[in-house]
Amino acid sequence: MKTNKIKVLALIFGMILVAVMAIAGKKTNENKTFLSVATASTGGTYYPIGVGLANVWTHALKADNVQVTGQSSAGSVENIDLMQKDEAQLSILQSLMAVEAYEGVRNFAGRPYTDLRSISMLWPNVEHFVLMNGKAKNGTLDDIDGTRFSVGPQASGTEQSTLIILQGVDLSKAKIDPEYLGYGDTIAAMRDGRLDGGALPAGVPASAVTDMYASGVAARVLDVTDAQLEQINAVANSWFRFVIKPDTYPGQSKAINTIAQPNILTTTRFIDEKTIYTLTKTMFENLPDVHQVHSSAKYISLENALKGVSVPLHIGAYKYYREAGLTIPAYLIPPEAKAAAGVDPTSSANL
Incomplete structure (x- = not known):
């Protein structure tokens, strides 16, 4: 009987000790x-x-x-x-x-x-607007007008940001023949002659752009002028100047003056x-x-x-x-x- 009482007291003491430790732990967490x-x-x-x-x-x-x-x-x-x-x-x-x-x-x-x-x-996220050389008249975003151009997958962040950029330079889906392709599919369609260009925002170097240059697709990354950057930011103030250094991509001998969104x-x-x-x-x-x-x-x-x-x-x-x-x-x-x-x-x- 005495032994049982000792066991009960020990159990109670143990439960109290656990409760005290739990309270102490909670207090530490509060600090x-x-x-x-x-x-x-x-x-x-x-x-x-x-x-x-x-x-x-x-x-x-x-x-x-x-x-x-x-x-x-x-x-x-x-x-x-x-x-x-x-x-x-x-x-x-x-x-x-x-x-x-x-x-x-x-x-x-x-x-x-x-x-x-x-x-x-x-x-x-650096903006890579790629376009076939035959469509690149002055090498800036203006060249996208009237082209078969991928704005990115539907409902994607790429599509949304691309449309705002196009709006900034007085372009829209109505002024292009839009496609909704991912990065790899965009380059593949350009290689096959089914597409003139596309928007590929990514960190530098972007693998799809590297593939474009390395596989001999006759295309380039377009420049964004200071005036275009100002116009784009007037729509949504989210971009800054970003210069892609020469030789970032295979055969890219000149710097590319583009923009980036942080x-x-x-x-x-x-x-x-x-x-x-x-x-x-x-x-x-x-x-x-x-x-x-x-x-x-x-x-x-x-x-x-x-x-x-x-x-x-x-x-x-x-x-x-x-x-x-x-x-x-x-x-x-x-x-x-x-x-x-x-x-x-x-x-x-x-x-």
């Missing part, structure tokens, strides 16, 4: 900052870069009890939804999607997400200033580790941080960039910073 980065599918570039950045932050900020994880998603549109629901505190977005969400246009018509904030450009790291205004300041500072102070994450991560640098970014910065990132000596355009100054300085948040005034 830790957990953040999630929404990316895209595991097969693309968003996911490995998001997970890689999360690992860099977690390792570098271990002493500060910050833990960041990357999560897969359906991409930019879902990422915005995840941040709105606070199921992700950071995300990687296509710049065009970020602008649309912030302004409440096109995919986000009538529902602007003005709480969205930018942190940094990460890497560029993929950007974003958050919301509800994440506190200290957290975003620390993440931004840590990313740029650990660039050797960041650049090991993925080949496209080599573009992450202070020099590139604001290229093509159009949504206002988070106040934490803004503080870091000011300390780093960057010139920040008025349209990127956070409304919160303007309000703190007594300036109308909607004004275009610089600080």
